[in-house]
Amino acid sequence: MEHFALSAPRHTTAALAEQTTVFDLRAAAEVLTDAAAKAGAAIMSHYGSTEGIEYKDDDSPVTRADRDADAILTAALRDFAPSIPVVSEETAADRKAPLGRTFFLVDPLDGTKEFIKKRTDFTVNVGLIEDGFPCFGLVYAPARALLAVTIADGVAIEAEMAPSADGADLSALEHTRLHARAANPEAITALVSLSHLDGKTEEFLKGFSVTERSGAGSSVKFLEIARGNADLYPRLAPTMEWDTAAGQAVLEAAGGHVVDTKGARFAYGKTDAGLKNSNFIAWGRTVLTPR
Ligand SMILES: Nc1ncnc2c1ncn2[C@@H]1O[C@H](COP(=O)(O)O)[C@@H](OP(=O)(O)O)[C@H]1O
Numbered sequence: 001m002e003h004f005a006l007s008a009p010r011h012t013t014a015a016l017a018e019q020t021t022v023f024d025l026r027a028a029a030e031v032l033t034d035a036a037a038k039a040g041a042a043i044m045s046h047y048g049s050t051e052g053i054e055y056k057d058d059d060s061p062v063t064r065a066d067r068d069a070d071a072i073l074t075a076a077l078r079d080f081a082p083s084i085p086v087v088s089e090e091t092a093a094d095r096k097a098p099l100g101r102t103f104f105l106v107d108p109l110d111g112t113k114e115f116i117k118k119r120t121d122f123t124v125n126v127g128l129i130e131d132g133f134p135c136f137g138l139v140y141a142p143a144r145a146l147l148a149v150t151i152a153d154g155v156a157i158e159a160e161m162a163p164s165a166d167g168a169d170l171s172a173l174e175h176t177r178l179h180a181r182a183a184n185p186e187a188i189t190a191l192v193s194l195s196h197l198d199g200k201t202e203e204f205l206k207g208f209s210v211t212e213r214s215g216a217g218s219s220v221k222f223l224e225i226a227r228g229n230a231d232l233y234p235r236l237a238p239t240m241e242w243d244t245a246a247g248q249a250v251l252e253a254a255g256g257h258v259v260d261t262k263g264a265r266f267a268y269g270k271t272d273a274g275l276k277n278s279n280f281i282a283w284g285r286t287v288l289t290p291r
Pocket residue numbers: 058060061089107109110111112113193194195196216217218219238239240243
């Protein structure tokens with residue numbers, strides 16, 4: 001894989017983040033990589049523990065790991081960009097309240113079911129929405145030491161990064177640029193939710209020549225398409241905006257696509273729907289229609 005230089009200057013103060021009318025994506029990537037390493041360490045400190053697991057209204061679990069990681073990420077965002085609203089899975093009290101043109105979406109631990117089962121497919125997610133679409137995303141799978149983050153418009157990288165309570169320096173990480181692959185329509189690799197697979201998704205997959213298929217939890221599915229390891233992830237079952245914003249940003253910067261069932265780019269800020277997503281389909285470089 002091609003190496004990509006990380007040469008832009010470091011800006012870490014709130015003042016600098018907000019001086020620019022075009023959001024400083026590079027600064028966001030640095031600050032959030034550091035916060036993700038810390039959040040990952042907090043999550044891993046609870047790995048394998050069954051203490052403090054509660055269940056939300058949609059029956060999805062929330063653990064101490066979710067809450068600790070959320071506190072680290074939201075504090076980092078408030079410090080970095082105090083005037084940009086932060087909507088987090090754990091703290092979004094009123095999901096119907098109007099949001100401005102720009103806001104962060106945080107899912108501190110996506111794939112909580114997989115985390116509880118002590119699998120490795122769970123992630124830390126931070127996305128930035130501008131005018132309805134994700135323009136920045138960070139996805140971090142601490143149990144895989146795998147970081148993916150957008151560092152400039154249309155550029156996403158992956159790096160090996162161990163969780164660390166001391167944080168991390170993005171500039172010091174060895175990294176490669178992410179490129180989604182072009183699909184062979186006769187041999188599609190599809191990814192599906194491990195915990196929320198449904199009949200509609202099974203039906204949809206019959207429209208394509210799927211020769212390989214695997215189940216995974218969390219935004220790892222977006223990541224595997226962005227890494228060029230799979231072609232298709234149909235999601236015809238409920239998710240929330242914070243589940244998908246970061247993964248979509250990374251995948252789009254890698255040359256992939258996330259579309260709604262009409263083929264339009266998947267959009268955000270759906271406060272009328274309480275930030276619930278409608279169905280979507282994630283693709284690598286090639287978007288196919290069912291045969
Ligand atoms: N009934 C429901 N309504 C809204 N979102 C749901 C849902 N059931 C599952 N989800 C979302 O789907 C995510 C898991 O997706 P996957 O199955 O691909 O791993 C969950 O993320 P969390 O694990 O962060 O709660 C949760 O937000």
